């Protein structure tokens with residue numbers, strides 16, 4: 001059998017050049033109201049013989065791979081023993097491998113013992129992609145995140161205490177215009193409490209057919225205007241308190257691409273947002289925004 005992936009396959013933008021292996025198919029939660037990524041995909045954890053066969057087939061063609069991403073939605077939900085076998089084989093079969101990234105939900109981390117997380121770090125998981133989305137419990141409930149702010153902070157801190165670097169995402173516009181200020185303030189507080197190595201802001205885009213899409217069509221939810229999005233981002237950046245955290249809003253969903261290190265680049269980022277607020281021509285046009 002050859003190396004193949006079961007579609008659809010998603011990976012973070014920064015893993016665009018990575019070789020992908022599916023440890024799981026779909027997402028064990030599969031309920032976030034803004035997400036249709038795995039709606040038609042029945043969740044399951046792949047077996048070790050299946051994953052082993054994928055790795056053996058891929059190494060024939062991609063022997064020089066330096067980066068691997070473990071998919072699908074939250075591969076960290078897999079049992080630690082399975083993940084350790086996968087990592088061991090990856091670093092053995094790909095001699096140039098430098099890093100392995102993975103998606104995780106709060107419960108995936110909270111369900112593991114600190115020693116297991118340490119073992120995963122030592123075995124070569126080098127970046128955990130972790131969705132905070134919002135620091136407001138009201139908004140997390142509204143988007144069916146399936147975790148509270150306290151759980152997400154606890155999970156994030158637990159992973160970092162085990163040595164696992166985190167890349168945290170937040171969603172601009174997750175609370176709509178009515179909860180914009182609450183979202184900005186609470187999300188800045190929660191992200192600061194985690195204090196990850198990387199923080200990315202995406203801007204809410206609602207896929208056709210999602211629960212949020214139905215709410216939008218019924219008039220029960222509103223998207224932020226580009227200017228409201230920038231204002232929300234501005235408040236968030238003003239209130240973040242981070243240590244050497246690489247902040248990005250360069251995802252294709254955003255109106256303005258920002259990149260800097262927080263807190264040290266705060267003033268530079270705020271000045272750039274201010275320029276965007278004063279000059280809407282600088283913003284990414286609506287038709288070029290994408291997930």
Ligand code: SF4
Nearest residue numbers: 027030031032035073
């Ligand atoms: S956890 Fe991620 S993949 Fe799963 S439903 Fe939520 S946004 Fe989608």
